[in-house]
Amino acid sequence: MSESLDMLVTSVAAQLMGAGAASWVEASRGVLAELVAHFDVDVSFLRRNDHSIRASILVAEWPVRPETPDPDPLAVVYFADADPVFALAEHQKEPLVFRPEPATDEYQKTIEESRQVPQVSMACVPLLSEDDTTGVLGFIKFGDRDWTEEELNALQAIASLFAQVQARVQAEEQLRYLAEHDDLTGLCNRRALLAHLDERLAEDQPGPVAALFFDLDRLKAINDYLGHTAGDRFIRVLAERLRESAETPNMIARLGGDEFVVVPTEPMDVAAAEALAHQLQSTLRERVSIDGETLSRTVSIGVAQGIPGRDTTSDLLRRADQAVLAAKGSGGNQITVFTEDMSLQNEFDNDIELHLQGVIENGALLLHYLPEIDMRTGDILAAEALVRWQHPTRGLLSPDAFIGVAESINFAGELGRWVMRTACAEFAAWRARGIGRDAIMRINVSPVQLVTDGFVETVAGIIDEFGLDHGSVCLEITESVVVQDIETTRVTLDGLKKAGVLVAIDDFGTGYSALSHLKSLPVDTLKIDKSFVRELGSDPGDLAIVRAIIALAEAFGLELVAEGVETDAAALTLLRHGCHRAQGFLLSRPIPGAAMETLFSQGRIPVSFSKS
Ligand code: C2E
Ligand code: CA
């Protein structure tokens, strides 16, 4: 090789050596410029092959076209549609030289159309990586040009340098892709989201930056009842919809499980972000068909904004997270914009904590009862005791407002004992008047009670104290608690069983599934969580799950109660599938003790459900 060609190859090697994923297009362009000057040609280009889509993709060219059309017809050229000369680049192994002659007419025309230059000659040198043609290095001369053997040798050496950098860059990009993306959906992962937000919230960046936090309502149930493969497929479909449905460009990340975050790449205030949330929510709500089951899950979305230079990534994500919690807390399937009030929740809890201490001595607690009904006959089968707190300034509080706080200050045991005693006392008083003799009193048990030493003895003691038979009291335990500490739970449940006290698994279908333990746990009843019941009759996905739970209960010989019956359609659907015990606002609201006693004395409520 001549000395000048030698020097050229050395210079190219030096320029490409340090190039990485971020800099190699720029570095390539510099090299192409040098080659154009050295070989006295008019245009030089570097293209890479993407065999997965059978296309040639432009990496760099020199000179940069002053007016690149948009879309650029040369950016991605599919081999299947390409002219014959272009198509050769797919598997070309040796340099090719073309000079103006009739045989390359068609090719000339392509060039002429895109560059408005007639009569060109060119050299195309393949980029080779082992046996694979990974791209092409090309040179165009307007007019005629011949290439010497020596020049072509030098070009092959240069093409091989390009092939090496390209392979390295691709490996680098692949690694980066893996590090930043979620395996299941191909969306960005948490790490990529944090990096993106850090950049967006830096001082002097355009703002506000909006974040939409998505949380699928009750996805667990699909995993539990239809299998993990179905759950994964479901998530993938939703991810695809999120990707496709957005009209504006977004950064979309999956944080794991059923949590997604969407960050619009344009600055956006909360009002616009809320509108976007509505748009995305309605596409996500559309049904998905998996293994012949039609599924749909509602989604809760929390919306928040951050101001660059003022708010940090964790500020923004915390707000969006608090907003989505609030959305889920008010029943799910909602869009909630973060407000400072949500930070005030903490203060509320502190106030509750302060007043909770004296609540029992003050006589501020009371019980309401929720009737449980045989929907075929209207017979009243049971009453569930639900605790209430007459708060000095906040009115009648429902347990969701204070049970959590009670547990956090170790007050749950005392509160639980109060509920147990009061429910048993009232129930015994009714029975003494001949009322509710066949009925069951259901009492909710908080997780911490369950693991307290001597729990079984305490329960048995209270029931005996009021002269009730053990089989007329049923303790309700939330599903998630059952599996959290399965061994302790098992011991306690065995003890209750021996004592003859009934046990129900509450909120069945929502928790970390107790399914695998059902066979071995001494449980009498499953209560289907109200979130699956509420939209029965309109949501086929819920029906699939409810049917699975009904089949389970039958298989294990368990009593089944549906919670949250609010509509005729839900009642009729349950009856049609063989579940007839139910609670819910359609049948009765929770009522004070005196009203419950009256209901028991009447024995039944009128039931008739209409199809409409
Ligand atoms: P839970 O055990 O699932 O109780 C049923 C809850 O669903 C009650 O809310 C009831 O009012 C409500 N509900 C009944 N039918 C319907 C319906 O058709 N639609 C809707 N949307 N809701 C319906 P409540 O009284 O606010 O109780 C909430 C939770 O607090 C209970 O859920 C239970 O987990 C807990 N809880 C209640 N009382 C006690 C207690 O004495 N001790 C403990 N540890 N927890 C309690
Ligand atoms: Ca319950």
Ligand code: CA
């Ligand atoms: Ca429940």
